[in-house]
Amino acid sequence: MPAVEAAALQERPEDEIGKRLRAKREERGLSLRKLAARLEISPSALSQIETGRSRPSVSTLYAIVNELGISFDELFPPAPGRSAAPAAGEPGAITLRGLRHGPEELVQRMADRKVIEMASGVTWERLNPTGDRDVDFLEATYDVDGASSAGDTFMRHSGREYGLILSGRLRVTVGFDEYELEPGDSICFDSQQPHRLATIGEEPVKAIWFVIGRHGSDARAEWGDA
Secondary structure (H helix, E strand, O other): OOHHEEEEEEEOOHHHHHHHHHHHHHHOOOOOHHHHHOOOOOOHHHHHHHHOOOOOOOHHHHHHHHHHOHHHHHHHHOOOOOOOOOOOOOOOOOOOOOOOOOOOOOOOHHOOEEEEEEEOOEEEEEEEOOOOEEEEEEEEEOOOOOOOOOOOOOOOOOEEEEEEEEHHHHHEEOOOOOEEOOOOOOEEEOOOOEEEEEEEOOOOOEEEEEEEEOOOOOOOOOOOOO
């Protein structure tokens, strides 16, 4: 790739989250190799996330922010205006859309939501306008074949989760128990239990998700079939 094109890619708004993850890692004096070892991923995989060349799964993104001791809101810089979504087929890490108008905003306008799109077919749209260090209030979309973690891996972290299904069908596995949720169904569980969320069938899932008390955990799990 020509040097000019490479430089242009690194300036795209959707690369901001990767840059911020790298900045937070460097602030904490962690080398790329050391953080990658803690996350149990390769240094090259972490480098690709930080440089905007690949997207993490939900579980990997949780693991990174937990290891760095930051909140999801710290990944989104306050700024005026709104960045455009990348064109279809463009390479990109975590896609960033929507920036709040000011710190005193009480209403989150749909057009101005902040959005994170992940490699595992999951999109988060933040519903609290000014962010909260210990609360994740989200509209979550799971594409067909979308899941919170790759393969048969599970995730866990501090806090408690509450979810309401708006459309589609979602399989939620918590420990050894499996639940199939349909529109109108809701669920709540301790996030420290190994869990996995995945779409059932050929219709994407849309849900409201609320996680409280997530900050400060680095607990993760990778289980086989539960």
